[in-house]
Amino acid sequence: MSKKIYKIAVLVDDATVPNEDGQFVGTPEKMTTEYCVVQAIRRLGYETGIVPVGDDIIAVANELRRQNPELIFNLTEEFAGDRRNDKNIAAMLELLAIPFTGTGSNGLMLCRDKMLCKYILAHHRIRVPKFAFFPPGRAVKAPKSIPFPLVVKPAFEDGSDGISNASVVNDIDSLRQRIEFVTGKWNQDAIAEEYIGGREFYVGILGNKKLTALPIRECVFNNKDTHSPCLATYRVKWNKEYREKWNINYGFAELDQKTTKNIEQVCKRAYSLLQLRDYGRIDLRLTEDGKIVIIEVNPNPDVAFGEDLSSSAERAGIGYDAFIEHIIHDAVGRYKI
Ligand SMILES: Nc1ncnc2c1ncn2[C@@H]1O[C@H](COP(=O)(O)OP(=O)(O)O)[C@@H](O)[C@H]1O
Ligand SMILES: [Mg+2]
Structure with missing residues (x-):
């Protein structure tokens, strides 16, 4: 049984704090x-502080020392505009020995x-798309072992940034063009993957040693x-009118019991292998011939009300505040504080 804690600091990306409302007390437009998260933590009765992470990391560390929280709810996703730095924020918390929610620096790096x-x-025989990667500036040849169509993406982004309908390419010219776009605009390697057809699912997982798979979204x-x-794509994910125009819906998946079990098993293995903690979301496709192919493993996925993970928790009977409490409880349990 973990100790009862009273004081939580919510660590957030600087840009997410409204100028006029540094403590998130007002009624947000969005x-x-x-x-x-801040409002749920307050409703749950914890003393709550906000710590924005700006470009001055020493100031962040000092503010954490000043607030002296028993736990950090880590909502950061980047540092100095680069998502690859998310692991470094976690690493800093590890070095400061402050307990925090979610995946640690190792899992974030992986x-x-x-x-x-x-x-x-792939080493653990979990199916993933075949892929090739293209560093900026290198001449592009079509990958020999992966047939077109290919899906071209930035290698280190998230939230479908850099992903549009033009990401699916059918020939070498459009492959070159898209790689040039990705390496130029996003200033990083491009990855070109085998296109996986079929249905697309999102599987929320909660826990640590004992894992719970939540109802599957589609x-x-x-x-x-x-x-x-x-x-x-970016527009599919974030633009409701666009989804309506193309008749694209997010909802709960209807799947038979055996397929559900198989998907849950693969997702739990992926979660453990990639060192996720407390909560995560696995994105996958189920091909027409029944193969489960993992597209992406997301540590610290979006926990907003109404997003896939909290909706799945709600469907499993865990209301929003209880869902946030669940994450806090699992994090505290890991540290045995
Ligand atoms: N190899 C692939 N085959 C089919 N669809 C893909 C593939 N890779 C990505 N996608 C589509 O693009 C979406 C976003 O890709 P993903 O790698 O999860 O990027 P992000 O990290 O930005 O979420 C996926 O949810 C899926 O719809
Ligand atoms: Mg994804």
């Missing part, structure tokens, strides 16, 4: 993740890199017309 996490999963692409999107 229910951002930060608002949802999952941020869309190539590295696939090597590890993104349904109803319009089978050739021009209709077939990826969860």
